[in-house]
Amino acid sequence: MDWEFVREITPTILEGLSITLSLFAWSMVFSTIGGLVLALMRLSRIAPFRWFSAFYGWLLRGIPLLLILFYVFFALPEFGDAWTFPPFRSAVIGLSMWTAAYQSEAIRSGIISVDAGQFEAAEALGMTRFHYMRKIVLPQSVRIIVPPFTGNAINTMKQTSLATVITVPEMTLLAQRIIASEFKAVEPLFTLAIIFLILTTALVFAQAGVERAFRLKT
Amino acid sequence: MTPIVKVTGLKKSFGGLQILNGIDLEVAPGEVVSIIGPSGSGKTTVLRCLNLLERPDGGRIEVDGQVLCEEDAAGKVKFASKRATREIREELGMVFQRFNLFPHMTALENITEAPMAVKGVKRAKAEAKARDLLESVGLSHRADHYPLQMSGGQQQRVAIARSLAMDPAVMLFDEVTSSVDPELAGEILLVMKRLADEGMTMIVVTHEMGFAADVADRVLFMDHGLVVEQGSAKQVLEDPQHDRTKSFLHAVRDRAPMEDVSDLPTEPVVSEHIETIPNDPDGAKVEQLESELAKLRGELDATRRELEQKRDPRS
Numbered sequence: 001m002d003w004e005f006v007r008e009i010t011p012t013i014l015e016g017l018s019i020t021l022s023l024f025a026w027s028m029v030f031s032t033i034g035g036l037v038l039a040l041m042r043l044s045r046i047a048p049f050r051w052f053s054a055f056y057g058w059l060l061r062g063i064p065l066l067l068i069l070f071y072v073f074f075a076l077p078e079f080g081d082a083w084t085f086p087p088f089r090s091a092v093i094g095l096s097m098w099t100a101a102y103q104s105e106a107i108r109s110g111i112i113s114v115d116a117g118q119f120e121a122a123e124a125l126g127m128t129r130f131h132y133m134r135k136i137v138l139p140q141s142v143r144i145i146v147p148p149f150t151g152n153a154i155n156t157m158k159q160t161s162l163a164t165v166i167t168v169p170e171m172t173l174l175a176q177r178i179i180a181s182e183f184k185a186v187e188p189l190f191t192l193a194i195i196f197l198i199l200t201t202a203l204v205f206a207q208a209g210v211e212r213a214f215r216l217k218t
Numbered sequence: 219m220t221p222i223v224k225v226t227g228l229k230k231s232f233g234g235l236q237i238l239n240g241i242d243l244e245v246a247p248g249e250v251v252s253i254i255g256p257s258g259s260g261k262t263t264v265l266r267c268l269n270l271l272e273r274p275d276g277g278r279i280e281v282d283g284q285v286l287c288e289e290d291a292a293g294k295v296k297f298a299s300k301r302a303t304r305e306i307r308e309e310l311g312m313v314f315q316r317f318n319l320f321p322h323m324t325a326l327e328n329i330t331e332a333p334m335a336v337k338g339v340k341r342a343k344a345e346a347k348a349r350d351l352l353e354s355v356g357l358s359h360r361a362d363h364y365p366l367q368m369s370g371g372q373q374q375r376v377a378i379a380r381s382l383a384m385d386p387a388v389m390l391f392d393e394v395t396s397s398v399d400p401e402l403a404g405e406i407l408l409v410m411k412r413l414a415d416e417g418m419t420m421i422v423v424t425h426e427m428g429f430a431a432d433v434a435d436r437v438l439f440m441d442h443g444l445v446v447e448q449g450s451a452k453q454v455l456e457d458p459q460h461d462r463t464k465s466f467l468h469a470v471r472d473r474a475p476m477e478d479v480s481d482l483p484t485e486p487v488v489s490e491h492i493e494t495i496p497n498d499p500d501g502a503k504v505e506q507l508e509s510e511l512a513k514l515r516g517e518l519d520a521t522r523r524e525l526e527q528k529r530d531p532r533s
Contacts, residue, residue: 120271121318121377125332125384126307135331139322216321217364 016171023160030096035103060101069094073166091163106148110141143214150207229276239443250420252434260443269310311381315393317373319365325376326361351379371402391422439463
């Protein structure tokens with residue numbers, strides 16, 4: 001291992017960090033909203049909503065993310081200009097759709113963990129369903145949602161590297177370019193691994209913090 | 219006096235099982251009505267229908283002059299709008315067997331949440347009132363405690379205070395002492411008795427015959443989804459007219475305090491006695507009885523789970 005080389009290439013790879021982070025951030029925003037909607041649909045009294053949500057989860061969790069990214073980037077444009085997206089946006093769409101399928105299950109498990117008796121108490125007190133969801137269910141289910149939710153987030157963080165195949169210049173692509181031009185693979189890949197480890201470790205710490213904040217007082 | 223709660227011909231079935239077969243009930247303001255009856259008689263369902271936690275299949279419910287549900291000419295039940303239902307629910311305080319406090323909120327927050335959210339009461343005012351209510355149920359020192367830090371009896375008293383914070387016209391109590399330890403039931407019953415003395419209108423589904431006898435103005439005995447007989451507490455409890463009432467009361471008194479399978483204490487009661495059996499130095503009999511007891515306890519747990527599932531089809 002050539003440490004001097006590592007030092008030399010680190011700034012170059014880090015140039016892709018902001019793209020990796022914004023891929024991750026946007027995907028988390030959209031997949032959380034999407035996951036919440038899917039979870040509520042899955043728990044809905046309206047059967048077609050439940051069917052759609054179940055079908056979506058089955059489909060998106062059943063095919064490789066790589067295929068989803070290819071589909072968004074290469075296949076969708078064949079349906080016309082309205083369906084043609086630049087690489088970064090395509091990656092956000094693919095990652096969000098994929099992550100949403102997993103987040104919906106995490107969120108759903110949190111919602112159903114809240115005892116039905118509390119819903120009855122809230123109803124008997126005249127609360128609206130929205131208020132019940134926001135003030136009673138949400139704070140309690142966060143505790144249940146956070147561990148699987150963070151697990152999914154960590155996966156999405158790592159999978160941003162797949163965006164490289166649809167030419168998004170995130171860190172993996174920059175590392176690959178170094179390999180191609182310098183004919184050295186150990187150092188770029190090592191550097192890349194360390195950066196990803198730091199990012200995913202930060203998420204684990206964030207999880208512990210949120211869990212502490214929402215622990216039930218006994 | 220015009221009744222504040224007026225129920226006629228109330229019907230409800232769960233999956234083909236008819237639970238209520240046409241209940242008529244009128245409650246006057248300030249009246250305390252106690253509903254007693256065996257497990258599965260439908261007494262809890264009546265209470266839950268009153269604020270539409272269960273939607274009746276037939277009949278009419280009127281609370282304080284507002285119609286909650288009504289059968290039309292074709293026999294189809296029409297319900298009040300969501301908004302109207304919420305407004306009527308504000309008039310009905312409900313206290314549950316399992317307290318159903320919000321575990322992530324302190325006692326004080328549990329009490330202030332609904333007045334602030336539903337009635338738009340300002341926080342300072344809601345908190346002042348909540349503290350008064352906590353004091354009246356003897357829990358002012360527990361204001362900042364969370365439900366899981368309190369005993370069952372204390373949680374239930376907070377739950378009563380939470381309902382009272384909405385200034386209900388009628389309080390509904392659903393077997394409120396059934397999931398607390400027997401020695402803690404007294405403190406809940408005391409709070410209820412005081413409420414009754416203050417003139418609160420109350421409908422109390424209970425296994426506490428003592429409470430029914432002391433506090434209720436009227437006692438209803440229900441069986442198989444019907445009101446079998448009703449009258450003053452003295453009349454129904456001491457001089458029942460119907461055989462079913464007689465046999466129920468007989469069973470309750472004979473087996474007291476185990477009125478209902480869900481009320482069986484979870485702590486072993488029998489083994490204490492077994493251990494004192496004389497002339498059994500090697501404890502063989504104790505062992506045998508204990509294994510029988512363990513088996514029975516398993517069966518009891520299974521039955522209890524089954525009952526709970528029936529009671530709450532969503533779980």
